[in-house]
Amino acid sequence: MTSIQAYLSRVKENRNNATLVILGNEAADLDSMASSIAYGYLLNLQSVGDTVLPVMPIPRADFKLRTEAVCVFREAGILLDDIVFFDDVEFDKLMVAGTGLILLDHNRLALSLERYKSNVVGVIDHHSDEGFYRDIAPRIIQLVGSTASLIGVEFQKAGIKIPKQLAILLFGTILLDTVNLDQSAGRVTEIDSTIAELLSLLCPLSRHDFFDIIQREKFNVAGLSTADLLRKDYKEFELETFRYGISSTRLSIKQWEEMDRDLFAGFLRYAATRNLDVLLSMNAFAYPEFSRDLIVYSTTKEVHDALCGHLQKLSLDLVSYDFTGQLQEDKGFISFYHQGNSGVSRKKLQPLLAAYFNK
Numbered sequence: 001m002t003s004i005q006a007y008l009s010r011v012k013e014n015r016n017n018a019t020l021v022i023l024g025n026e027a028a029d030l031d032s033m034a035s036s037i038a039y040g041y042l043l044n045l046q047s048v049g050d051t052v053l054p055v056m057p058i059p060r061a062d063f064k065l066r067t068e069a070v071c072v073f074r075e076a077g078i079l080l081d082d083i084v085f086f087d088d089v090e091f092d093k094l095m096v097a098g099t100g101l102i103l104l105d106h107n108r109l110a111l112s113l114e115r116y117k118s119n120v121v122g123v124i125d126h127h128s129d130e131g132f133y134r135d136i137a138p139r140i141i142q143l144v145g146s147t148a149s150l151i152g153v154e155f156q157k158a159g160i161k162i163p164k165q166l167a168i169l170l171f172g173t174i175l176l177d178t179v180n181l182d183q184s185a186g187r188v189t190e191i192d193s194t195i196a197e198l199l200s201l202l203c204p205l206s207r208h209d210f211f212d213i214i215q216r217e218k219f220n221v222a223g224l225s226t227a228d229l230l231r232k233d234y235k236e237f238e239l240e241t242f243r244y245g246i247s248s249t250r251l252s253i254k255q256w257e258e259m260d261r262d263l264f265a266g267f268l269r270y271a272a273t274r275n276l277d278v279l280l281s282m283n284a285f286a287y288p289e290f291s292r293d294l295i296v297y298s299t300t301k302e303v304h305d306a307l308c309g310h311l312q313k314l315s316l317d318l319v320s321y322d323f324t325g326q327l328q329e330d331k332g333f334i335s336f337y338h339q340g341n342s343g344v345s346r347k348k349l350q351p352l353l354a355a356y357f358n359k
């Protein structure tokens with residue numbers, strides 16, 4: 001048994017007595033999950049007497065939707081049986097008992113967990129600082145390409161060598177998040193490159209081979225329904241009387257239409273189950289070259305039209321998509337766009353939307 005496996009299975013056994021929980025963001029992307037496991041391992045070495053438990057913030061059954069994570073976990077030899085998912089642990093009981101929470105890859109608790117804000121004792125993240133939990137330590141928020149890079153830095157600071165399995169996990173994550181350290185993608189920073197260089201020495205695959213495998217899996221949407229695609233990488237936001245969700249999807253509108261002739265119905269149903277006023281899909285796809293589409297759905301015409309008008313004024317470079325699918329305009333409103341400015345990701349759009357909806 002490797003030391004990573006020994007660590008994970010030991011904390012899994014003691015999961016309902018954890019003293020610290022490491023939690024990634026609600027989308028539970030590879031960065032969130034890989035960083036949680038690596039940081040949990042590091043903290044466990046540093047804080048004797050604590051049971052440091054990384055919890056994946058999704059049900060176990062949803063892991064398989066994150067095809068790129070499935071692939072990187074497999075390469076790293078991390079067994080799913082050893083990992084604790086949200087439905088494997090009595091999370092509410094732990095929180096009520098006062099277990100500390102360390103947030104990775106986000107710096108504000110998801111809406112559904114906001115009631116546990118007093119449990120938050122640490123943050124390590126690379127999203128823009130929302131200004132919460134001012135008096136905690138660590139509170140590390142740096143706008144690098146990947147939280148995984150910041151975790152690499154924590155190992156360095158602690159003078160602890162990164163075990164091979166974690167190195168593979170973090171390396172794959174940084175490559176995914178920085179588009180293989182590509183300067184032109186605008187994500188990579190010096191910290192990402194330095195840490196990636198270090199990790200690459202511990203990874204049996206070359207950087208380019210590893211990236212190609214991950215990238216192929218990331219865009220593998222075979223067999224996924226519209227609901228699966230929407231929930232695969234999803235974040236939700238709430239204002240006083242208004243809820244919106246943003247799905248990050250990995251296929252073009254054209255490809256999606258070929259898989260589902262009634263996209264409108266899929267959006268309507270998903271928005272209804274999540275009780276949303278607005279549902280956006282930010283579609284990113286790699287072929288023939290990296291491009292983006294955007295889908296805007298709302299339950300009311302007023303909100304839909306105003307939002308589309310606003311989005312067109314932002315630097316997204318939106319061009320209406322020639323859509324032929326079914327529309328049932330009495331039940332909701334949907335628009336399809338090609339997004340000419342492919343540099344605007346959800347991470348960049350969300351603060352702009354928050355400012356708009358907050359007006």
Ligand SMILES: [Mn+2]
Nearest residue numbers: 031105146147
């Ligand atoms: Mn991230």
